[in-house]
């Protein structure tokens with residue numbers, strides 16, 4: 275497949291077995307920890323805790339690479355802008371642009387942040403099946419229900435989106451091939467060229483949505499309050515331990531920042 | 536146009552893992568062939584069709600067009616031999632996209648870079664070939680047509696490319712009996728033109744028996760049986776091993792035989808069944 279961002283890789287590793295809430299919250303705090311890092315070295319070091327987790331989860335290097343590849347250009351641009359546009363002590367000149375020490379530091383830091391956040395997000399989606407991910411999110415959003423947040427509906431929307439993204443991608447490939455059989459070319463990004471792909475794709479998405487809505491109504495889905503579930507989430511000791519480590523990471527990141535400042 | 540698959544295998548890539556679907560397929564489609572590909576659901580029929588149409592690249596083995604090894608469409612540059620192979624996908628009505636029926640059918644010929652009069656001519660002939668009236672339906676939106684009409688517009692879209700080999704993936708699935716019969720008769724008349732070949736993917740045994748002059752049965756991604764419809768359907772009950780239901784007429788004859796009526800089991804059409812049974816009723820026992 276062309277596009278594999280956020281794909282679930284079934285497995286039974288310790289990371290797979292963690293509660294989705296643990297993983298969601300840890301992703302959040304991991305992000306905070308990286309953003310708190312005051313310089314490139316700190317960002318690189320504090321983020322590196324992700325590597326053993328990736329190994330434990332049994333994700334392959336090729337998989338990780340496919341997750342990062344689409345963002346490569348973005349990351350390069352971020353780095354280049356920071357490196358060139360930050361005023362400071364000049365290190366080298368590339369044509370009219372001057373790379374500064376401060377720029378290099380900032381650029382590397384930005385790079386590390388994007389890199390680690392993508393890795394962490396990939397780790398979360400690769401080790402958590404979409405259903406439990408939505409369950410976990412719903413549970414986490416539950417306190418907001420009192421303030422009028424439709425947590426159940428949000429979770430359902432997320433589930434459906436996650437469920438149907440791969441289906442749509444497969445469908446897109448199929449339609450592309452079918453139009454190629456009629457001599458269509460999808461090279462270049464002209465909107466006109468994309469019509470033979472986009473229109474059938476939208477029509478099928480709407481049809482699918484309608485069918486799904488009917489199927490849910492036929493089974494008396496009413497959404498919202500009072501729904502029970504087949505699998506109840508339960509936190510296990512491993513979850514608490516994992517979460518304590520996450521908090522320690524944020525704590526040390528925060529302390530370091532205070533010390534350096 | 537002659538398509539040859541030599542030792543072709545194919546696997547889909549899912550989440551970085553390989554899902555093997557076809558194994559070591561040897562196949563040849565030459566002008567004058569009407570090849571039927573049949574097999575249970577999931578046996579790899581549609582995948583094989585797409586390999587024959589150059590829409591998928593084999594993971595192993597080679598595809599030859601007129602003896603020249605060819606890569607799948609989109610990979611090779613310039614005018615490709617694949618233009619002469621047309622494929623009608625399973626549920627082709629899902630690919631309709633243009634504002635009018637005319638524009639949709641004209642999409643292929645336009646991509647071939649033909650002149651407007653030629654395009655018009657081709658579109659009209661293609662619509663007529665599938666039994667639609669271009670004057671009546673040409674300016675309508677394809678999305679307001681009935682399912683059967685949409686299917687026919689989609690098939691016309693491929694016919695308008697004037698392929699030499701036409702591959703159809705379950706073209707009659709989900710149609711009413713009249714629509715079925717109509718589409719089968721277009722396939723027959725297409726293939727009766729000079730130098731044309733057709734590949735019909737179907738799991739409807741009666742359809743295959745009545746139309747094809749060559750049949751292959753796919754089972755778990757391999758060619759399990761290969762032969763004329765007669766040779767294949769003589770296998771009777773053993774077809775069940777490949778998760779296929781033997782067609783009804785040979786089954787009827789086998790059943791009659793089991794009950795003690797000495798009828799011929801070499802029967803494909805209603806007319807043949809009729810004469811075999813009459814023969815028995817008139818007391819002329821067959822030579823079996």
Ligand SMILES: Nc1ncnc2c1ncn2[C@@H]1O[C@H](COP(=O)(O)OP(=O)(O)OP(=O)(O)O)[C@@H](O)[C@H]1O
Pocket residue numbers: 444547548549554556574575576577578579580581582583625738
């Ligand atoms: N785009 C795809 N991505 C991944 N796997 C696929 C894809 N298309 C088909 N498959 C798998 O390949 C196998 C063969 O599929 P194929 O569509 O060729 O079977 P088929 O014989 O045409 O079945 P049917 O009679 O149901 O149309 C199936 O196991 C299917 O799950």
Ligand SMILES: [Mg+2]
Pocket residue numbers: 580581582625704
């Ligand atoms: Mg199929």
